[in-house]
Amino acid sequence: KAGVTQTPRYLIKTRGQQVTLSCSPISGHRSVSWYQQTPGQGLQFLFEYFSETQRNKGNFPGRFSGRQFSNSRSEMNVSTLELGDSALYLCASRPGQGENEQYFGPGTRLTVT
């Protein structure tokens, strides 16, 4: 099976712009989670989607949003970008039943200038 894929892998944006990141989970996985990784704050949970519904949300401002499509693919959007949004954004998927471990994608490296 193909692993979790994320596009694009690298992105450079200007402060004030918005950005959309995409994640395709492993085939058959219905749950997708997003994490932000920065040198200062480490890895932090953003949100989780299951069957097109947001099930959990971390402590991030409303500028961070997401959605999940019927094929389980997910997108994450960040509006009004700030310099502090520069980070590696990781997506993870799991089948969605029971306490299965999560499978992570390679991440999207976002740089805000």
Add this chain to the structure above:
Amino acid sequence: AQSVTQLDSHVSVSEGTPVLLRCNYSSSYSPSLFWYVQHPNKGLQLLLKYTSAATLVKGINGFEAEFKKSETSFHLTKPSAHMSDAAEYFCVVRPSGGGYNKLIFGAGTRLAVHP
């Protein structure tokens, strides 16, 4: 609130010597604990997990970890380090009761392996 503390930000070992990466957790209930590894420019890979079964957990690539409730620890060990083990390691706790996907990560330990 649940949290994890990785006691060393950097660990350096020689190839062929044992590895010990230390992790303490804080949890009100029996936690689910994990160790993940991240190689440069790669995503996170699950090494092993503890979910209230055996306290000694064996993972991939020769790694294992022991859950010690009395010490609230979940240290990661490997008898003999390999050059390919050089990476960043994260100790992770999953909150009990709902939010199965809401993982709480430690700050990470960067492991260097010298010839």
